[in-house]
Amino acid sequence: MKLFYKPLFAAVILGVSASGVAYAKDPVTLKVATHASLRLLDPMTSTADITRDHSYAVYETLFSLDSQYDPKPQMVGDYSVSADQLEWRFTLRDGLVFHDGAPVKAEDAVASLKRWFARDITGGRLGKITKTIEAVDDKTFKIHLTEPYGLMLDSLAKRNAHVPFIMPKRIAETPSNQNISEVIGSGPLRFVAEEFQPGVRVVYEKHKDYKPRSEPMDALSGAREVKVDRVEWISFPDAQTAINALQKGEIDIIERLNHDMAGLLKDKKGVVVHRSGDMQSPAIRLNWLQAPFNSIENRRAVLHAINQQDFMDALIGDPDGYKVCQALFGCGTPLSSDRGVVAPDPAKAKALLKQGGYKGESTVVLNITDNPTFQGLAPMTAQVLRSIGMKVDMPSMDFATYFSRRKLKTPSSEGGWSVAFGGWSLMDLTSPIANINLDTRGETGYDGWSQDDVMAKLKDDFARATTREEQKEIAAKIQERAYELVFYVPLGTYYNYSAHRESVDRLPQAPVSVYWNIGKPAKANAS
Amino acid sequence: MLKLILVRLASTIPVILVVTMLIFLLLRLSSGDPALLMAGDTASAEVIESMRISLGLDRPLTVQYGIWLSDLLKGDLGTSILTKQPVAAMIMERLEPTFLLTLSVICLTLLIAVPAGAIAAWFHRTWLDRSVMAFSVVGYSVPAFVIGYLLILSFAIYLNLLPVQGYVSPFTDFLGFVEHMTLPAVTLSIVMMALVARVTRSSLLEILGEDFIRTAKAKGNTDRRVLWKHALPNAAVPIITVIGISIASIIGGVVVTESVFNIPGVGRLTIDAIMSRDYPLVQGLILFFSLVYVGINLLVDLIYVLVDPRIRY
Numbered sequence: 085m086k087l088f089y090k091p092l093f094a095a096v097i098l099g100v101s102a103s104g105v106a107y108a109k110d111p112v113t114l115k116v117a118t119h120a121s122l123r124l125l126d127p128m129t130s131t132a133d134i135t136r137d138h139s140y141a142v143y144e145t146l147f148s149l150d151s152q153y154d155p156k157p158q159m160v161g162d163y164s165v166s167a168d169q170l171e172w173r174f175t176l177r178d179g180l181v182f183h184d185g186a187p188v189k190a191e192d193a194v195a196s197l198k199r200w201f202a203r204d205i206t207g208g209r210l211g212k213i214t215k216t217i218e219a220v221d222d223k224t225f226k227i228h229l230t231e232p233y234g235l236m237l238d239s240l241a242k243r244n245a246h247v248p249f250i251m252p253k254r255i256a257e258t259p260s261n262q263n264i265s266e267v268i269g270s271g272p273l274r275f276v277a278e279e280f281q282p283g284v285r286v287v288y289e290k291h292k293d294y295k296p297r298s299e300p301m302d303a304l305s306g307a308r309e310v311k312v313d314r315v316e317w318i319s320f321p322d323a324q325t326a327i328n329a330l331q332k333g334e335i336d337i338i339e340r341l342n343h344d345m346a347g348l349l350k351d352k353k354g355v356v357v358h359r360s361g362d363m364q365s366p367a368i369r370l371n372w373l374q375a376p377f378n379s380i381e382n383r384r385a386v387l388h389a390i391n392q393q394d395f396m397d398a399l400i401g402d403p404d405g406y407k408v409c410q411a412l413f414g415c416g417t418p419l420s421s422d423r424g425v426v427a428p429d430p431a432k433a434k435a436l437l438k439q440g441g442y443k444g445e446s447t448v449v450l451n452i453t454d455n456p457t458f459q460g461l462a463p464m465t466a467q468v469l470r471s472i473g474m475k476v477d478m479p480s481m482d483f484a485t486y487f488s489r490r491k492l493k494t495p496s497s498e499g500g501w502s503v504a505f506g507g508w509s510l511m512d513l514t515s516p517i518a519n520i521n522l523d524t525r526g527e528t529g530y531d532g533w534s535q536d537d538v539m540a541k542l543k544d545d546f547a548r549a550t551t552r553e554e555q556k557e558i559a560a561k562i563q564e565r566a567y568e569l570v571f572y573v574p575l576g577t578y579y580n581y582s583a584h585r586e587s588v589d590r591l592p593q594a595p596v597s598v599y600w601n602i603g604k605p606a607k608a609n610a611s
Numbered sequence: 612m613l614k615l616i617l618v619r620l621a622s623t624i625p626v627i628l629v630v631t632m633l634i635f636l637l638l639r640l641s642s643g644d645p646a647l648l649m650a651g652d653t654a655s656a657e658v659i660e661s662m663r664i665s666l667g668l669d670r671p672l673t674v675q676y677g678i679w680l681s682d683l684l685k686g687d688l689g690t691s692i693l694t695k696q697p698v699a700a701m702i703m704e705r706l707e708p709t710f711l712l713t714l715s716v717i718c719l720t721l722l723i724a725v726p727a728g729a730i731a732a733w734f735h736r737t738w739l740d741r742s743v744m745a746f747s748v749v750g751y752s753v754p755a756f757v758i759g760y761l762l763i764l765s766f767a768i769y770l771n772l773l774p775v776q777g778y779v780s781p782f783t784d785f786l787g788f789v790e791h792m793t794l795p796a797v798t799l800s801i802v803m804m805a806l807v808a809r810v811t812r813s814s815l816l817e818i819l820g821e822d823f824i825r826t827a828k829a830k831g832n833t834d835r836r837v838l839w840k841h842a843l844p845n846a847a848v849p850i851i852t853v854i855g856i857s858i859a860s861i862i863g864g865v866v867v868t869e870s871v872f873n874i875p876g877v878g879r880l881t882i883d884a885i886m887s888r889d890y891p892l893v894q895g896l897i898l899f900f901s902l903v904y905v906g907i908n909l910l911v912d913l914i915y916v917l918v919d920p921r922i923r924y
Contacts, residue, residue: 090893123693124649129662131651164864205653241636245651257782261661263861282694282705283883284875320776321870321879327773383620454886491647491659505650520653530653 087147090158111313112606115597117326117413120592121283121319123276123562128203131245133509137339140290140304141315142183143249143269145243146174146193147559148304151593153418154513158297158304159188159250159270161223169232169550179295182252183274189364190219195256197227198250200588202260204246206239206518209547234550235517242518243304243511243595266353272296272308272600273315288599290529301592301601303361308600311589315599330355335605337584339597342406342456343361357583362595363407364580365414366395366461368573369532371502376447376474381440383570384426386503388436389472390465391428396576399460402541406578407581412522414562417514419556424564428553429593433472444475448496449503450489451480457507458483465503483606510577511595516546516562521572534571612916619912623905627898631683634897635676640922645692645888656771666692667779679894687892688898691884698895702877707877708778711788712868713752713861715796716803724804725843726848732819733838743808750805755864759798766794776873793863794871803857810853812848822847847918855911859904866868 091266100172118137125129127139147155157163161177167435180188184458201211201232227236240248258264266511267275273288280286296307318335320326323345329335331352339358341349348594349357370377370386379381396406410426413419451462466476477496486504506521513519522543526535543564546558566572582591587605591597646662647654654662663669667678682689690699730850731743748760767775773794779787818824819842827841866878884892917920 123759123883123887127872131653203658245653261658261665265695279873282691282696282701283880318777320872320873321882322873324760325763325776325871325873328768329777332767332775334775482643482886484648484886485654487647488642488644493657528656530821538793 089520108534110606112604113314113316114312114337114602114604115316115318115335116339117320117335117598118286118317118338118597119208122286122317123282124263125267126258127201127249127379128246128260129263132247132538136245136247138275138286139247139249139269140271140319140596140598141273142267142271142275143251144271144308145241145248146250147237148306149238149243150305151240151303153421153469154219155237156299156302158241158305159193163237164238170229171488172227172229173220173224174226174237175327177297178213180270181293181376182270183268183291183295184252186252187222188250188270189222189253190225192253194219194225194248196250197255199256200246200248201262204242204248206235206242206515207248208247209517210236210493212238219509232548232550234555235515235547238515238518241304244509244518245480252466258408270294272310277461284319288315288317289313296606304596304598308598311603327583330354330585333585335482336588337591339582339591341581341583342409343400343402343578343581346583349583354586355583356586356590357581358590358598359579360582360591361415361593362580363459363577365409365508365510365513365577366399366457366464366575367508368575369504369506369521370573371500371504371532372491373527373533374502374536375445375499375504376440376442377427379434379440379442381567382442385433385440385442386469387426387433387567387570387573389433389468390573390575390576390610392576394468395461395464396578398464399576400578406576409577410574411514412513412566412572412574413512413519413559414514417510418552419514419516419559420558420559423560424567426567437472437474443472446496447474447476448500449476449478450486450501450505451478452483452486452505453480458505461505462503465505469503493527493533506572509595516543516559522562522566523571532572534569536565536569536571539565539569539571542598612913615916616913619909623902623909626905627901629818629899631680631894631898632676632747634894635679636672638888638893639672639675641681643888645890647695650885678878679891683898685899686893691892693887693892697856698891701880701892702895702899702918703879705875706876707780707874708874709865709869709878711781712792712795712799712865712874712876713858716800716861717791717858718809718855719800720803720849720854721797721898723800724807725811727804727841728808729815729838730848731808732815732842733834735816735819740812743812747805750801751809755798755802755867756871759794759868760767760796762798765869778874778876791872791874795868795874799861802864803861804852806855806857807850811846811850814849818842831856844918848915851911851918853912855907858907862903 091398118134120134122134124132124135144159146158146160147490148158148399150156150447151534158179159176160174162175163283164173174259176188182188196216200207211231213230214227216229255264255266255268272291272294274291276287276289290313296309299306301307327348330338346357349355370383388531392408400406405413409415411420418573449462452458462478467476469476489501492500492505495504516522520530523530523534524536524540527533542558542562546555549555584590589602592601631817646659646668647668648663650659679689684868690697727743731740734740762776766773777791779791781788823840829839866882869876869878881896884896
């Protein structure tokens with residue numbers, strides 16, 4: 085051992101981290117682990133939730149939905165509609181200022197809405213019946229329609245992609261198939277471009293000139309008061325690392341957790357877990373163009389074979405974490421209905437398959453392996469289809485490949501598909517106009533290529549309806565028709581969760597993750 | 612020596628050319644379309660097509676490759692499809708954490724694994740040897756992410772000594788850098804240490820049985836001098852080889868370690884770029900990795916010449 089009477093090397097581990105150190109002059113910074121990495125900044129070219137959340141921080145909308153799904157003015161101060169319901173006038177509220185210091189003008193709203201018309205399905209519907217849209221003066225603009233449109237305010241308050249956010253005219257004039265090159269909004273947070281690291285970190289600062297509305301916050305409507313100096317979004321490629329960081333106090337909030345991950349944080353000291361404001365609604369999409377699901381009976385067989393309870397038990401497990409809900413526009417929403425719903429009945433499913441002339445064609449169920457939203461859906465569906473006598477193939481693939489393959493209209497033997505999935509946020513589904521699963525455009529429409537003139541007419545009627553009662557009745561008919569032809573098969577609804585340090589306020593109860601009205605004491609700055 | 616460097620550098624050109632072509636073709640022929648991913652779930656065929664045109668993805672593959680190659684010759688790696696930022700700038704921005712992590716791993720390995728392997732060889736068939744070999748087997752067998760999580764649990768969560776995640780540049784806060792880099796560096800170096808310690812031990816065992824070692828001992832050299840002065844330099848070539856190979860293989864480990872410790876390095880950038888089919892960025896990154904591999908191989912060859920004068924090319 086005399087070789088080693090002196091140390092050969094020394095390993096030095098320096099320092100002991102003192103988490104939670106605060107300095108009086110430090111800006112109060114809210115550190116948030118987001119559910120995804122932000123890369124695309126344009127809410128009109130991306131439908132990603134993270135881009136939508138970013139846009140809610142930076143931009144504002146003319147109207148916002150409250151917790152009762154009623155549209156409430158946000159950027160708008162006053163509005164009116166003519167007696168014939170054809171001319172709408174909107175006046176912007178006082179004190180709206182963009183982050184570059186310019187006042188928000190009516191022409192900015194007009195240019196932003198025109199870009200939205202060109203890109204969004206709901207916007208496109210409104211754009212189609214818009215005869216003129218023009219600024220009357222700096223604060224007022226008017227929309228002249230060719231026919232009455234009962235969903236004007238609901239459309240302007242649309243919450244999910246693509247949301248009609250208002251940008252400066254010079255930016256909003258960017259063609260709708262090109263990304264904007266500047267992020268300037270009038271929202272309560274200012275995007276700090278020089279600190280943005282795509283896929284890693286996003287920094288916002290409080291918009292000092294922002295004047296919140298006086299009404300209290302109610303879902304997305306009302307006052308938006310930023311109570312911290314900075315908000316930092318940090319991307320975590322691994323959910324477990326985010327959980328560790330929250331436990332250690334290195335971050336303040338985990339914006340979205342699935343049920344399993346939320347369980348890991350329950351009862352941890354200094355951490356609070358709660359349900360977030362939105363729910364997730366997975367659904368089955370069937371390919372209407374190719375056998376076996378070009379037959380209504382075969383599609384109805386799937387509808388009868390599926391038991392939401394089984395899916396939710398397998399995917400979520402905890403009955404407190406999900407709802408069995410067959411209402412296509414959500415349970416507890418204004419258009420909720422039980423019209424046309426079908427009870428699970430495997431015997432009937434088998435009989436319908438016979439009736440539909442199923443000849444043992446291969447049924448291709450696309451299995452996505454790298455996206456937690458879709459985890460388990462394909463194996464469960466495959467098993468259900470096998471149980472009623474269908475022959476199933478289940479190719480596995482990453483999300484990018486799935487996306488491409490789902491566009492193929494060819495028979496499954498030539499690379500096409502029979503069963504795909506959608507992982508919807510409940511707010512995507514609450515309106516028959518915005519619910520893309522009810523698309524009726526056939527081969528030019530949404531994947532699955534459903535086509536039905538009756539449904540198209542019902543949707544037009546819904547858009548023209550001017551009272552809630554009228555809308556509700558037509559929505560029930562739409563649901564009935566959707567179940568009759570099996571536009572899609574809902575698989576239940578489950579909660580997302582978020583978690584935060586005890587020292588900060590919880591994320592507001594809104595269907596979108598927003599970072600206003602969250603207080604945090606200066607001494608609680610995350611390390 | 613200069614001639615060797617120039618010849619080896621020249622020979623990398625066709626290698627790089629083949630790599631670029633292969634990567635270009637593999638990416639384009641694999642399924643997945645960045646225009647689709649950007650346009651989103653509900654976009655119509657017209658919107659997706661207009662997006663493809665605006666991204667230049669509608670052009671023939673040969674034209675796309677030609678444009679990329681000619682830009683490359685001008686030193687331009689292109690622009691990311693998603694972020695519209697220059698690829699070279701994106702790689703450079705993420706290079707610092709990865710480079711420093713790799714450097715830390717190499718330093719830890721050299722400081723610990725080579726002496727550990729030497730000790731194991733010298734004290735062959737004693738408890739010291741068996742301990743080093745047991746560590747070697749475990750270190751090489753346990754995946755890096757398991758080691759990472761165990762270290763986080765022990766040193767960050769229970770003992771509260773080090774941070775869980777993140778990266779701090781040493782140029783802004785050196786102590787912060789050491790704090791944040793300790794766990795990832797240890798995680799990644801355990802695998803490399805296991806391999807290097809094992810190879811050091813076996814090479815030294817072979818050398819220690821040679822006649823010249825017996826002669827050195829007979830001439831009255833101390834044990835320490837025999838081991839460090841006579842045995843280790845003669846066992847260096849296989850050790851250098853395995854270190855070179857390990858550095859190359861670290862790139863794979865870096866991807867996992869950067870994810871577990873949330874370090875914004877090139878490993879994470881690569882995964883993100885592949886998942887989003889950001890073709891120019893993936894091409895730029897693969898080109899970068901190829902150059903790193905070539906560089907390491909060249910460096911190893913040069914060290915051979917320096918360590919063992921008998922080696923000639």
